């Protein structure tokens with residue numbers, strides 16, 4: 001049986017959310033693996049640069065987990081509070097001078113000597129693709145990463161990088177409510193290059209579940225499909241070809257429902273009905 005098209009996201013594991021203890025993170029990862037979800041999404045900035053170390057502690061707590069996991073490590077955002085940012089300006093830096101030490105720190109925090117996918121977190125217009133490609137190719141040659149990906153890249157920027165370095169995955173914001181990527185070409189451009197689309201915040205960060213205005217209409221459509229609202233919204237995203245859903249739940253008990261939700265696509269008319277309600281207007 002093929003694995004479910006799901007990735008577990010870690011943004012809310014630590015200080016930016018549930019404040020799980022390492023043993024609780026280990027339990028969540030074990031539950032995900034049991035269900036066939038073997039990919040974990042990370043970024044150096046999560047939890048204000050604390051969540052990667054939390055995951056490292058979880059992997060140390062249960063050493064059986066690490067060999068079974070494909071880790072996605074995103075780098076390239078510098079927060080106002082990030083170390084080595086004296087001016088305190090939020091910015092992006094995709095130069096090897098920034099990425100190399102950030103990658104070392106990620107590996108140290110994880111207690112690991114490699115990751116599955118190294119991913120650029122946001123597009124930096126100053127990007128020098130040839131220098132980037134040299135650095136990534138060297139790191140791949142050292143066995144420290146298997147694949148390369150990007151996140152939140154406009155379609156032309158994707159093409160710019162791909163000309164120097166094959167892009168295996170593109171992580172973009174994508175839910176029935178936040179669906180700009182379907183209309184601005186970045187979802188289609190990823191597919192055209194053969195890059196897997198990874199849809200972040202598939203529930204709009206939980207906002208679509210708390211929404212009172214659109215809730216009754218979404219619930220009625222969910223009932224038609226025999227689903228609850230969260231499952232309907234996850235199935236909506238997973239109905240898109242070439243797309244894996246990056247789920248942000250921190251609760252093991254929610255993972256099995258997510259796996260069932262993404263088992264099959266929605267019929268076309270229901271898919272468009274959900275989109276119309278969530279975005280607040282019909283397609284032209």
Ligand SMILES: NC(=O)c1ccc[n+]([C@@H]2O[C@H](COP(=O)([O-])OP(=O)(O)OC[C@H]3O[C@@H](n4cnc5c(N)ncnc54)[C@H](OP(=O)(O)O)[C@@H]3O)[C@@H](O)[C@H]2O)c1
Nearest residue numbers: 009010011041200201202203204205206230247248249250
């Ligand atoms: N590349 C990027 O720029 C970028 C940006 C943002 C996020 N991401 C990645 O995408 C991941 C997901 O983002 P997200 O957390 O905003 O996504 P999400 O899946 O849209 O939202 C997750 C939130 O919904 C809540 N929730 C309530 N009911 C739920 C249910 N039935 N099933 C699942 N969740 C439910 C979760 O709470 P509980 O924990 O209580 O279940 C959690 O707070 C992040 O962890 C991160 O890895 C990437």
